[in-house]
Every structure is written in structure tokens, then in C-alpha cells.
Amino acid sequence: MLNVEDMMVEDVSLDDSPLRDAPVLVARVRCGKGALRCSRCGRKAPRYDNGGGGRSWRHQDFGCFRVELSGPVPRVECRPHGVVVSRVPWAEPGGRSTRDFGSGCAWLMTVAGQKTVSGFPHIAWRTAGDGAGRIDSSVAEHRPNAERVLDSFHIVSWMTDALDRVGKRLWNQARRDGNTTATEAMRGVEYAVPGNPGDLTERQSTALATLADADPKGRLYRSWQLRELLRTLLRQPVERAEAELKRWIGRASRCRIPEIVEPCGKIRRRRDDILTTIRLGHSNARIEAFNNKIKVTIRMAHGFRDTDNLIAMIKLRSAGPPIHLPTPIP
Structure with missing residues (x-):
């Protein structure tokens, strides 16, 4: 039923602890009989140790229940690569989900919209995007000198989304507690906080000036500060940005604001990619x-008889040839 070859199932249990938002079917598994192999090159290698504990991988759902595979991952001593985790038949090296789960998410992303992709497999839209990480191995194979960069706008948008969630939570909490002072203080901040400081209107700037006193513990103000610090360091030289990013991660991890934990962890994992982005100065804005x-062209093409006309229109509008209306000849 798990649809994984060379795997032994030791135990299956239903985990409905309060720490989970829904019951999860947990299958304890291990690799079948056979020699241990390096997760990087696939060569046989001797065992080094037990790996310091087990790991969990998200698998395809059974009906309405989410499924996780849990099992030990020993480390092996590979001659070319040193001490690395052993290869498992159900997941890519370093992956947090199984191959089948990743393939299902990748297929959904090609045929369905955001709501379906995030709702059907019960994962966040950004997590579904992370499932395309298998592209990295293909790029490394065919373009070994390629470097991956991120778009600065999207890096900052991680913190902007978290800032929006902080504001909504504090607003709802103040309204439930009947704290009219805090509610009134955050009324104008709702639209001023997400914007850039230099693009605010006079009214929004006034609301932003009262941001430090909007909530008792200053959580909204500290969240806004973290976002602006992140935006600023992305424009710094890479030598300075490396030290600033290290301090930013330490400060964000100690802020005790739940909504900041997720983007902080993501930025910590993508630290090298962010520094490469700063060093090369590239973006995907184009x-x-x-x-x-x-x-926009696809929406305009409703009524075209075939897709060839649509493709021709896309090429015409995207190639950028100089097209002008007729003008009178002097």
C-alpha cells in the first residue's frame, strides 16, 4: 500500500497528539536487506554510526488521513564523499517528503491552481513549491557551474506575509479583550506597515510613528523592524551582508513571535542562496x-480558433519589436 520497494514496515500507529493539527498515520520503516549505499553517489559503503536518531518523511495520504514514514537513517563512510547519510529508497537525499509525494505535488502544480495544490495534499502553497527541489539535482547534473539565486522581492515577501499575520493576530486579540486603545492604535497601522517607509502617505507615516505603542509588548513594531532590516541588508555589499544576515537570523530566532519562526527558518536554510543573490545582483523581475x-495575452485570446494564433500573439507582444500607429507624413 505504501508503494515503495526494498522497504520493511515494522509498525503502524495513529498519532493524534495535541501537537498535531490533525491525526497522522505514522509507519515505522527501514530499508530492506542489502548493503548500505552513499546518498550522493550510490556506491556501497560501510556503516559509520546510527546517525543520531530517526527521521520522518511526508507520504501520500490514505483517504482523509495524512501519512508519514519514520525510520532510522544510519551514516556511512564513503571514500569519495566522507561521512554522509545512507541512501533510502523512498526519498531524495535531504528531502522532507517521499518521491511519490513530491511527484504528486509536482503534477498538481502543472495542471491545477493554487487553491487545489495547497488544499488537496494538505500543504502550504510555498511548501508545494519547495517540492520542486528535485530540479536542483537535474541542474547540477547538466549545468554543474550554474548558481541558484533568489529574487529579492520574494525574500522580503516572506517577512511581509509574516508581518501581516502578526498584525491580524494582535488586532483580533485586542478586539476580543475589549482593548479599545490598542484597537484604535492599530487601525491606521494595518495599511501603513506593509508599505515601504519612503512610499507612505502623510497619514500612513503618522500611523507608523505610533507603531511602537500599538501593542503592549511591541511585537508588531519588532516584526516591522526585522522586515526592514532584511530589506536593507539585501542592498549591502556581500561581505557586509554576510555578517548582517547572521545577526538578523540570531535576532529573529530570539524574538519569541510565532509568525516569524517560519520565515526565519526558511532564510536560515536558504542563507547561501541569499548571499549568492546579493553577490551576483540578479533577479527574476524580467x-x-x-x-x-x-x-494578460491569454485572457485577451479568448475566441481564437487555435493555440497557434495565441502563441503568435505572445511572441508579437513579448519580442518587443517597435510597433507604432500611423502618423501624418509632414
Whole structure:
């Protein structure tokens, strides 16, 4: 039923602890008989140790129950790569989900929209995007000198989304507690906080000036500070940005604001990619612009008889040839 070859199932249990938002079917598994192999090159290698504990991988659901595979991952001593975790037949090295789960998410992303992708497998939309991480191995194989970069806008948007969640939680909490002072203080901040400080209107700037006193513990103000510090360090030279990013991660991890934990962990994991982005100065703004132009063209193409006309229109609008209306000849 788990659809994984060379795997032994030791135990199956239903975990409905309060720490989980829904019951999870946990299957304790281990690799079948056979020699241990390096997770990087696939060569046989001797066992080094037990790996310091087990790991868990998200698997395809059974009906309405989520499924996790849990099992030990010993380490092996590979001659070319040193001490690394052993390969498991159900997941990619370093992956947090099984191959089948990742393949299902990847297929959904090609045929369905955001709501379906995030709702059907019970994962966040950004997590579904992380499932495309298998692209890295393909790029490394065919383009070994390629470097992965992130878009600065999307890096900052992680903190902007977290800031929005902090504001909504504090607003609802103040309203439930009947704290009219805090509710009134956060009324104008709702629209001022997400914007750039230099783009605010006079009224929004006044609301932002009262941000430090909007909630008793200053959580909204500290969240806003963390976002602006992140935005600032992305424009610094890479030598300075490396030290600033290290301090930012330490400060964000100690802020005791639940909504900041997720983007902080993501930024910590993608630290090298962020520094590469700062060093190279690239962005996907041009690709995003083309993508939006193609989407608009598709909406304009309703009524076209075939897709060839649509493709021709996309090429015409995206290639950028100089097209002007006729003008009078002097």
C-alpha cells in the first residue's frame, strides 16, 4: 500500500497528539536487506554510526488521513564523499517528503491552481513549491557551474506575509479583550506597515510613528523592524551582508513571535542562496514581467480558433519589436 520497494514496515500507529493539527498515520520503516549505499553517489559503503536518531518523511495520504514514514537513517563512510547519510529508497537525499509525494505535488502544480495544490495534499502553497527541489539535482547534473539565486522581492515577501499575520493576530486579540486603545492604535497601522517607509502617505507615516505603542509588548513594531532590516541588508555589499544576515537570523530566532519562526527558518536554510543573490545582483523581475504579459495575452485570446494564433500573439507582444500607429507624413 505504501508503494515503495526494498522497504520493511515494522509498525503502524495513529498519532493524534495535541501537537498535531490533525491525526497522522505514522509507519515505522527501514530499508530492506542489502548493503548500505552513499546518498550522493550510490556506491556501497560501510556503516559509520546510527546517525543520531530517526527521521520522518511526508507520504501520500490514505483517504482523509495524512501519512508519514519514520525510520532510522544510519551514516556511512564513503571514500569519495566522507561521512554522509545512507541512501533510502523512498526519498531524495535531504528531502522532507517521499518521491511519490513530491511527484504528486509536482503534477498538481502543472495542471491545477493554487487553491487545489495547497488544499488537496494538505500543504502550504510555498511548501508545494519547495517540492520542486528535485530540479536542483537535474541542474547540477547538466549545468554543474550554474548558481541558484533568489529574487529579492520574494525574500522580503516572506517577512511581509509574516508581518501581516502578526498584525491580524494582535488586532483580533485586542478586539476580543475589549482593548479599545490598542484597537484604535492599530487601525491606521494595518495599511501603513506593509508599505515601504519612503512610499507612505502623510497619514500612513503618522500611523507608523505610533507603531511602537500599538501593542503592549511591541511585537508588531519588532516584526516591522526585522522586515526592514532584511530589506536593507539585501542592498549591502556581500561581505557586509554576510555578517548582517547572521545577526538578523540570531535576532529573529530570539524574538519569541510565532509568525516569524517560519520565515526565519526558511532564510536560515536558504542563507547561501541569499548571499549568492546579493553577490551576483540578479533577479527574476524580467521573467515575472514576461509571465504577467503572457497571462494578460491569454485572457485577451479568448475566441481564437487555435493555440497557434495565441502563441503568435505572445511572441508579437513579448519580442518587443517597435510597433507604432500611423502618423501624418509632414
